[in-house]
Amino acid sequence: xxxxxxxxxxxxxxxxxxxxxxxxxxxxxxxxxxxxxxxxxxxxxxxxxxxxxxxxxxxxxxxxxxxxxxxxxxxxxxxxxxxxxxxxxxxxxxxxxxxxxxxxxxxxxxxxxxxxxxxxxxxxxxxxxxxxxxxxxxxxxxxxxxxxxxxxxxxxxxxxxxxxxxxxxxxxx
Amino acid sequence: xxxxxxxxxxxxxxxxxxxxxxxxxxxxxxxxxxxxxxxxxxxxxxxxxxxxxxxxxxxxxxxxxxxxxxxxxxxxxxxxxxxxxxxxxxxxxxxxxxxxxxxxxxxxxxxxxxxxxxxxxxxxxxxxxxxxxxxxxxxxxxxxxxxxxxxxxxxxxxxxxxxxxxxxxxxxxxxxxxxxxxxxxxxxxxxxxxxxxxxxxxxxxxxxxxxxxxxxxxxxxxxxxxxxxxxxxxxxxxxxxxxxxxxxxxxxxxxxxxxxxxxxxxxxxxx
Numbered sequence: 001x002x003x004x005x006x007x008x009x010x011x012x013x014x015x016x017x018x019x020x021x022x023x024x025x026x027x028x029x030x031x032x033x034x035x036x037x038x039x040x041x042x043x044x045x046x047x048x049x050x051x052x053x054x055x056x057x058x059x060x061x062x063x064x065x066x067x068x069x070x071x072x073x074x075x076x077x078x079x080x081x082x083x084x085x086x087x088x089x090x091x092x093x094x095x096x097x098x099x100x101x102x103x104x105x106x107x108x109x110x111x112x113x114x115x116x117x118x119x120x121x122x123x124x125x126x127x128x129x130x131x132x133x134x135x136x137x138x139x140x141x142x143x144x145x146x147x148x149x150x151x152x153x154x155x156x157x158x159x160x161x162x163x164x165x166x167x168x169x170x171x172x173x
Numbered sequence: 174x175x176x177x178x179x180x181x182x183x184x185x186x187x188x189x190x191x192x193x194x195x196x197x198x199x200x201x202x203x204x205x206x207x208x209x210x211x212x213x214x215x216x217x218x219x220x221x222x223x224x225x226x227x228x229x230x231x232x233x234x235x236x237x238x239x240x241x242x243x244x245x246x247x248x249x250x251x252x253x254x255x256x257x258x259x260x261x262x263x264x265x266x267x268x269x270x271x272x273x274x275x276x277x278x279x280x281x282x283x284x285x286x287x288x289x290x291x292x293x294x295x296x297x298x299x300x301x302x303x304x305x306x307x308x309x310x311x312x313x314x315x316x317x318x319x320x321x322x323x324x325x326x327x328x329x330x331x332x333x334x335x336x337x338x339x340x341x342x343x344x345x346x347x348x349x350x351x352x353x354x355x356x357x358x359x360x361x362x363x364x365x366x367x368x369x370x371x372x373x374x375x376x377x378x379x380x381x382x383x384x385x386x387x388x389x390x391x392x393x394x395x396x397x398x399x400x401x402x403x404x405x406x407x408x409x410x411x412x413x414x415x416x417x418x419x420x421x422x423x424x425x426x427x428x429x430x431x432x433x434x435x436x437x438x439x440x441x442x443x444x
Contacts, residue, residue: 013240024230034229037231038238041239050246111225114222134223139190155180161183161216161220162212165216165219
């Protein structure tokens with residue numbers, strides 16, 4: 001990224017190749033909309049180009065990337081508070097609808113329900129779980145991205161997991 | 174034991190970030206706390222299930238869009254940069270232009286000073302030079318004249334011819350030169366020397382003493398070649414005074430018949 005900052009814009013292509021899936025995954029778990037996530041990936045990379053001079057190089061590149069992605073998400077939610085669509089669950093259900101063995105079917109079912117439960121979490125809880133579980137970042141990294149202490153992150157992940165569990169249990173009943 | 178104290182460790186447990194000491198402490202706690210053991214089990218199960226949720230792959234379209242965006246962005250940056258470079262270049266040119274004005278000023282001063290110097294000193298200089306040049310050329314003239322006269326005294330015929338040929342370079346022949354040439358014309362033992370002397374004298378026919386000398390020398394010549402050549406010169410000059418000299422020549426005995434015919438013809442043409 002420092003090379004991009006110095007003017008070698010072709011390096012941005014390398015960064016895109018390396019991180020586009022990871023970023024897309026994060027944005028997908030935050031929005032559950034494929035097209036929207038793709039647009040947001042585009043927006044994040046555009047902002048990284050435009051504001052490349054703000055990258056100081058003191059922190060990790062991906063932390064910077066996530067903080068830009070979070071800003072893009074915040075902008076999106078501010079603009080579209082009412083309309084929230086969920087494609088992800090539908091996709092999961094269509095997969096589940098096929099002819100599959102019972103055990104596998106149950107697992108799929110559980111996954112789909114968990115997925116739906118996650119949608120009911122607050123955005124911040126979903127975010128911290130997305131970062132820790134789906135992005136598989138360490139608590140210390142999440143702390144850097146979110147600007148918290150590592151202990152706070154651990155407690156919040158725990159709380160989010162408890163909340164998710166209670167939602168999930170309620171849904172099963 | 175307060176179970177809340179272990180909340181932090183729960184997270185570390187399920188995402189496997191605990192140090193051996195931490196996991197040891199948590200294990201000891203859940204061994205004695207059924208509540209926590211159950212909760213941890215439930216959370217671990219959910220965490221594992223979450224891990225099975227697939228994240229969809231972005232479509233190929235995203236990459237295409239990204240590179241289109243990157244290229245457009247690069248172009249816009251390049252345009253900005255070239256504009257900047259242009260301005261910078263122009264600014265740097267100002268510094269290049271600055272020393273040119275003093276240089277132009279210097280050149281103008283040199284031209285003015287040279288011109289002024291020429292006007293101030295040119296006249297007196299050229300006067301001096303003219304005088305010097307005249308003195309020099311007259312010296313050269315005199316030198317040539319002396320050399321010619323000396324050469325005419327030379328025993329070698331070819332040297333005498335060379336001396337005669339110098340007279341064509343002498344613009345203003347004085348009496349001394351003309352006398353010397355006429356003497357050569359009449360007395361030189363070599364016909365060729367006399368012929369070239371006659372040739373030299375025809376260039377000096379503007380002087381009346383040359384014409385007179387030529388007419389007088391008609392009777393002096395005994396060589397048919399010289400007699401014919403003088404006849405030609407007289408014809409060219411339309412010198413009527415030479416007729417009497419020619420008639421005298423015709424009276425001479427032993428005159429070549431060809432020459433006699435030529436002289437008769439010349440006389441009739443001159444009259």
